[in-house]
Amino acid sequence: MVDPAGIAGEKLAFMAKLWTVHRKSAKAYAEKFGCEWVPDRRPWEVPCDIAMPTAMENELDGAHARVLIENGCMAVCEGANMPCTSEAVHVFQDKEVLFAPGKAANAGGVSVSGLEMTQNSLRLAWTREEVDNRLKMIMKSIHGTCLEVSGKYGSPGNYVAGANIAGFVKVVDAMLDQGVV
Incomplete structure (x- = not known):
């Protein structure tokens, strides 16, 4: 599907619901907003x-x-x-x-699952806005960590290096804390 006018506002909301709510492909978006649909490409x-x-x-x-x-x-x-x-x-x-990279940019879904587990274990009920604010804080932290770590290890601005090294350091630190290494 190609939308030369861009996907924002009502269109973005519709696109988000297509898969998460209705489990439909982007073809429905193309039909609704009169965009080009190119199957099998x-x-x-x-x-x-x-x-x-x-x-x-x-x-x-x-x-x-x-x-x-x-x-x-x-x-x-x-x-x-x-x-x-x-x-x-x-x-x-x-x-x-x-x-x-997905391990950083796509971390939102896993993060929200973690927030949900926290709510359940603490018997809390956060509003949608509270969850969204917590998610924004988490994603900003991931972004900052990627930049900080990539710079510290000689690849400033390289999000791949930052995400990979930060992930590795986190696992190593956990293993050291648990006495595995």
Whole structure:
């Protein structure tokens, strides 16, 4: 589905509900808002400012990455677990396209699950706004940690390095705290 006018406001709300509530594809969006629907093709040839691969692992490869860059894409934000191949990530990094890896950018779902478990164990009932505010704080912290760690270890601004190193350090610290190592 291609919407040259962009997806914001009412359109964004509709798109969010398509899958989470109605379990429908983006075709319903195209039909409702009169956009182009191109079945059986990937969207990576469409010029865009920001690409957000979200469907499945390894859906965006090096060739797709090069096409996105040629068409002016400035940032890629993974919204799933590893939708970009390693080659695609290297292409984005080599061309200095801002790249947000899924382990950081897609952490919101896991974070909200953790908030839900906290509510349940403490027998609390947070409002939607409270959960959203806590999620925003968590995501800002993840962003800050990625930048801090990437700079500390010689790759300033590299979100992949920041997320990978921060994750590794967190696991090592937990293992040390538990006496495993």
